[in-house]
Amino acid sequence: MKKVFIKETNIITPLGFDVSSNWTALVKDQSGIEIQNQWENIPSVYASCINTAALNKAFDAVVTTSAPFTRVEKMLILALEPLIEKQGVKEDTLLILSTTKGNIFYLESGETAQAYLNELAEKIARYFHFQTRPIVISNACVSGVMALSVAKRMLQMNTASDAYVIAVDEVTEFVLSGFQSFQALSPQPCRPYDEKRNGVTLGEAAAAVYVTVQPDDAKAEIIGDANINDANHISGPSRTGEGLFLSIQAAIKEAGISQHAIDFISAHGTATLYNDEMEAVAFNRAELNKVPINSLKGYYGHTLGASGLLETVITIESLCRNLLISSKGFENPGVSQPLNIIQQHTEKEMKVALKTASGFGGCNSAVIFKKTE
Amino acid sequence: MEQPLYISQTVVIKNGTYIHNGKELLHSSASDMTGFIKECYKMLGIEYPKFFKMDNLSKLAILAAEKILQGKQQTNTALLFSNAVSSLDFDLKHQQTIADKEAYYPSPAVFVYTLPNICIGEVSIRHQLKSESAFFVSEKYDTGTMFDYTNYLIQQGKADQVLCGWINQLHDAYEIVMYLVDKQGERIHTKEEINKIFN
Amino acid sequence: MEALKRELKERIIEVLNLEDIAVDDIQDNDPLFGDGLGLDSIDALELIVLMDKEYGIKLSDPKEGKSIFQSIETMAQYISENRTK
Numbered sequence: 001m002k003k004v005f006i007k008e009t010n011i012i013t014p015l016g017f018d019v020s021s022n023w024t025a026l027v028k029d030q031s032g033i034e035i036q037n038q039w040e041n042i043p044s045v046y047a048s049c050i051n052t053a054a055l056n057k058a059f060d061a062v063v064t065t066s067a068p069f070t071r072v073e074k075m076l077i078l079a080l081e082p083l084i085e086k087q088g089v090k091e092d093t094l095l096i097l098s099t100t101k102g103n104i105f106y107l108e109s110g111e112t113a114q115a116y117l118n119e120l121a122e123k124i125a126r127y128f129h130f131q132t133r134p135i136v137i138s139n140a141c142v143s144g145v146m147a148l149s150v151a152k153r154m155l156q157m158n159t160a161s162d163a164y165v166i167a168v169d170e171v172t173e174f175v176l177s178g179f180q181s182f183q184a185l186s187p188q189p190c191r192p193y194d195e196k197r198n199g200v201t202l203g204e205a206a207a208a209v210y211v212t213v214q215p216d217d218a219k220a221e222i223i224g225d226a227n228i229n230d231a232n233h234i235s236g237p238s239r240t241g242e243g244l245f246l247s248i249q250a251a252i253k254e255a256g257i258s259q260h261a262i263d264f265i266s267a268h269g270t271a272t273l274y275n276d277e278m279e280a281v282a283f284n285r286a287e288l289n290k291v292p293i294n295s296l297k298g299y300y301g302h303t304l305g306a307s308g309l310l311e312t313v314i315t316i317e318s319l320c321r322n323l324l325i326s327s328k329g330f331e332n333p334g335v336s337q338p339l340n341i342i343q344q345h346t347e348k349e350m351k352v353a354l355k356t357a358s359g360f361g362g363c364n365s366a367v368i369f370k371k372t373e
Numbered sequence: 374m375e376q377p378l379y380i381s382q383t384v385v386i387k388n389g390t391y392i393h394n395g396k397e398l399l400h401s402s403a404s405d406m407t408g409f410i411k412e413c414y415k416m417l418g419i420e421y422p423k424f425f426k427m428d429n430l431s432k433l434a435i436l437a438a439e440k441i442l443q444g445k446q447q448t449n450t451a452l453l454f455s456n457a458v459s460s461l462d463f464d465l466k467h468q469q470t471i472a473d474k475e476a477y478y479p480s481p482a483v484f485v486y487t488l489p490n491i492c493i494g495e496v497s498i499r500h501q502l503k504s505e506s507a508f509f510v511s512e513k514y515d516t517g518t519m520f521d522y523t524n525y526l527i528q529q530g531k532a533d534q535v536l537c538g539w540i541n542q543l544h545d546a547y548e549i550v551m552y553l554v555d556k557q558g559e560r561i562h563t564k565e566e567i568n569k570i571f572n
Numbered sequence: 573m574e575a576l577k578r579e580l581k582e583r584i585i586e587v588l589n590l591e592d593i594a595v596d597d598i599q600d601n602d603p604l605f606g607d608g609l610g611l612d613s614i615d616a617l618e619l620i621v622l623m624d625k626e627y628g629i630k631l632s633d634p635k636e637g638k639s640i641f642q643s644i645e646t647m648a649q650y651i652s653e654n655r656t657k
Contacts, residue, residue: 001529041477100488102459107468117459117510135518136510138459139490146507150522157525159518174464177471178484182617226531229452229506231497235485236613246503250531360485361494363506422610425591478625481617482588 004152005218005372008083008210009313012075013300014050014203017058018082023317026325027345031299033189033201042176046189048203048301049171050075069123070103075206076124076168083164083210084128094154094163095134097121098147100305104174124166132160140359141268142227143167144207144308145367149225151211152367162212167309170204175304182235184272190302192269192295192327193276193341195334200270203301207309219316220369223352224255230362237274237358241282244358247366248286251354255368259287262368263350264324264342266315268357269295270302271329275358280335288354294342298328308357308365319353319371375528379558383570384437386549391416393440406545410436417443421499428463428486429547430456431495434540437551438496441536450502450553451532452493453519455509456541460489492540505531514539514550516567523554523562539571577648584644587622588615600645608643616641628656 010018014032015025032048039045052071059074062081069077076097099117106114113119121134135154137147144167151163169175179185179200186199212218228250230243238244252259265288267279276295283289296311303310318325324346333341351371358364385392389401391413399416401409406429413436414424424432434454442450463486470479485491490508497506505526509515519537526532538551552570554562581595584604588611602608605616619641623629629651631637640650 040474041471101464104464107464108472112461112465115461115464116457118457118512121510133511133515135515137507138488138510139493139506139508140488150507153522153525153529154518157521159521173471174468174487177477177479178467178481178487181479181481181484181621183620227505227507229494229497229503231501231503233498233612234491234494234614235481242503359490360488361490362497363490363494422591425589426614476625478621480621481614485614 002156002213003215004155004211004213004222005215006209006220006222006316006369007212007218008086009316010079010082010208011310011313012050012079012206013310014048015299017078019313019317026299026314029328031189031328032203033301039173039176042173042180045176045185046201047171048201050204072103072168072170073120073123076166077127079206079208080124080128080164080166083208087210089128089130090162091131092160093130094132094151094160095121095125095130096147096151096163096165097124097134097136098143098165098167098305098309100138100140100143100169101172101175105172107174138305140361140363141304141307142357142359142363142365143305144310145312145355145357145365146227146308148209148222148309148312148367149227149365152222152225155211155213162210164208164210165309166206166208167306168206169304169306171202176202186271189329190271190297191329192271192297193333193335193339194330195332197271197273197276197334199272201297201301203303205300205303205306205310207306207313209309209313215372218372219320220371222367223370224251224368225366226250227363227365230364232362234362235360237278238362239278239281241278241285243362243364244279244282244356245285247364248282248354248356251366251368257352261352262288262291262354263348263352264318265291265293265354265356266311267293267295269297269327271297277335278358280337280339283339284337289338290340292324292340292342292346292348294325294327296325312355315353315355316369319350319369322347322349324348376556378524378527378554378556378562380552380560380562380566381555381558382441382553384440384551385570386433386437387547406547426482427495428491429542430460430462430489430540431486431492433542433547433549434492434496434538435499437538437549438500438536441551441553442500447534448502449504449533451505451526451535452496452502453507453522453535454493454538454540455511455514455519456489456539457510457512458541458543459510460487462543463487514571516564520564520567527554527556573648573652576652577644580644580648583622583626587618598644601643604641604643623651626657627651629654
């Protein structure tokens with residue numbers, strides 16, 4: 001089977017509009033989470049939101065067409081643009097978009113036809129002159145990781161020799177109100193794995209990753225992946241962490257490594273009572289409880305369809321720079337089984353990282369990266 | 374040498390009919406989709422109270438999968454579903470619950486279905502499938518991608534069978550096409566054969 | 573109180589999509605969760621929305637829900653004491 005590599009990455013977040021400014025902010029322990037008062041029925045809610053004026057300014061500097069673009073489209077274009085500048089688009093280059101709600105804000109004004117996810121993907125594909133039809137994955141919060149898994153599989157199938165995987169979601173009243181109805185919004189900035197955790201903090205971001213079968217100058221190889229369902233409940237994760245455990249096992253098996261070769265884990269860690277507990281169970285079953293682990297949601301909030309890819313980009317940075325980022329918001333363990341939560345930024349020689357995600361519908365995804373030397 | 378794969382079963386649900394392997398099992402007398410769905414539920418002899426809490430995408434996916442998966446022991450059946458509308462049907466419903474700022478009552482039972490992959494979750498739960506899955510959105514069924522991805526999953530040992538589904542429904546309009554790809558059978562799994570199921 | 577209990581049963585059947593259940597099938601003191609009607613975590617959250625929407629009661633601590641939602645009887649009792657609609 002062909003090997004598939006991650007060669008370029010980029011992210012657009014409240015902490016910065018490229019990877020290096022994000023990394024600098026993370027190292028300084030900065031978070032994008034702030035109190036937001038823009039939603040009348042959801043007053044004083046913590047969320048990690050991109051400054052719209054800054055987004056518009058950055059966008060206008062790069063894009064000169066007068067065609068209107070939505071916030072979500074601007075985020076995607078800004079994320080993808082520098083990658084395409086460097087690597088270009090071939091006849092068979094794939095474009096894979098991960099998002100849960102895309103331009104859902106259109107429903108507020110009844111412009112339903114504009115909210116179609118396929119429309120969003122096509123618009124981005126047209127802008128960058130892709131010649132293949134874009135592929136859209138909308139699979140709850142695992143979408144970002146799953147999209148990477150699908151890209152890798154497509155390249156292994158010889159469908160193409162390279163692909164751009166992009167992901168986005170924005171904070172909207174649509175989603176906030178939904179989490180509100182689930183009593184799942186934390187009144188404080190979220191605290192993954194902590195005993196005082198009580199819910200999610202939403203965030204928004206866009207991410208772009210270039211994957212290719214060419215190993216030259218690649219950052220990391222995708223050596224194993226799996227996306228397995230709990231088959232338990234549509235909103236509550238499996239108490240035995242079944243799907244996540246099976247996904248991790250399958251990814252490890254495909255990677256041809258032992259679980260002890262994993263140097264660190266970037267987990268999902270949404271800070272709900274049930275998700276974090278489920279992950280603790282799954283990671284223990286997989287004998288990964290001693291591996292340094294973090295959730296990045298204390299810095300970025302839960303960016304839904306973007307989260308898997310955004311957090312993968314930071315995971316790759318950690319791997320390449322041999323620096324573990326602390327799991328912001330964690331102080332005291334609040335899960336029933338032990339985990340080795342990273343409590344401060346730590347230097348560590350690393351080769352292999354595991355990224356996991358879980359989501360509504362009982363879905364789970366696990367991908368393993370090996371740094372290329 | 375890659376092993377040949379086969380389309381072993383098909384279900385098509387559209388225009389008030391339920392067709393399994395080319396044979397019409399139900400031609401509905403109901404004038405609306407809700408009535409039709411109930412008729413299918415009864416015809417299939419399903420007893421599953423959770424059914425009535427589901428959104429329409431999930432109900433239709435459960436109905437289609439029932440004839441294909443009922444009684445089967447196979448659990449490593451991957452689920453690759455897709456549609457054109459994502460979860461727009463229930464997205465609109467959720468939007469309604471938050472449209473009036475004075476009567477603002479978002480409902481968790483509605484919100485959970487504002488993700489199209491939930492229908493995969495519902496089929497997984499009913500048939501206890503702890504398997505690979507993915508939900509794609511495309512204007513029309515992406516035969517090429519689904520064909521390649523299905524082959525990959527079975528040939529790489531990530532699944533023993535793949536249940537491919539087009540679960541498209543918005544308001545009262547619906548079109549469901551499902552087919553099972555297996556290691557044995559008579560009808561060879563090709564893009565042409567897949568397109569035939571849709572026509 | 574009888575009218576309220578009846579109304580509650582009707583509303584619960586509707587809001588929780590309990591298809592084959594009639595008002596007379598629900599006994600006042602039957603457990604709503606666990607074995608009784610087999611309601612789950614999403615149903616519990618829906619009942620919280622119901623309390624707000626129909627009776628103007630906002631549950632400040634969702635954990636309170638456990639004792640309030642034990643049965644139709646306990647729900648009706650709580651509603652009659654706290655309703656603002």
